[in-house]
Amino acid sequence: MKIRFLILLGAFSLIAYQSCTSSKKVTSNTDLGPVTFEGQIKPIMLAHCTPCHFPGGEKDQLDTYDRVLSRIDDILDRTQRDTAAKGFMPFKLKKPALSEEELAVFFKWMEDGMLEK
Numbered sequence: 447m448k449i450r451f452l453i454l455l456g457a458f459s460l461i462a463y464q465s466c467t468s469s470k471k472v473t474s475n476t477d478l479g480p481v482t483f484e485g486q487i488k489p490i491m492l493a494h495c496t497p498c499h500f501p502g503g504e505k506d507q508l509d510t511y512d513r514v515l516s517r518i519d520d521i522l523d524r525t526q527r528d529t530a531a532k533g534f535m536p537f538k539l540k541k542p543a544l545s546e547e548e549l550a551v552f553f554k555w556m557e558d559g560m561l562e563k
């Protein structure tokens with residue numbers, strides 16, 4: 447019993463040690479690092495905002511880091527409106543609305559300093 451406890455304690459210390467020495471900022475234990483545009487934001491935009499806002503689409507392009515950064519307020523405003531409200535995005539629900547989890551990724555991106563990669 448005592449040995450088991452010690453092994454457990456050892457494992458915990460190792461995990462704690464690794465999180466403290468990791469070069470990336472760790473904000474919660476399930477988190478592997480900061481949210482970045484290339485890593486998490488762009489894939490969400492590709493899933494929900496194509497083809498209209500990506501090359502080949504007819505609307506304002508939201509395909510690059512700079513473009514998304516400069517329109518982030520409008521993006522977050524529109525994606526959180528009531529799905530039936532005027533201006534809601536994705537336009538007329540032609541793509542599924544962003545989930546709570548996906549919106550949370552955007553908020554964490556802002557918290558983490560809106561890194562590109």
Ligand code: HEC
Binds near residue numbers: 494499506535536537
């Ligand atoms: C089916 C095509 C389509 C999709 C998918 C779509 N949009 Fe749009 N978007 C439009 C249209 C059409 C407008 C212009 C009408 C308006 O302003 O309500 C627009 C306007 C916007 C604007 C205002 C700037 C502009 O270009 O006029 C923003 C910001 C925006 N969309 C963000 C998004 C985001 C973020 C997504 C993905 C989550 C998305 N849209 C998905 C068609 C689309």
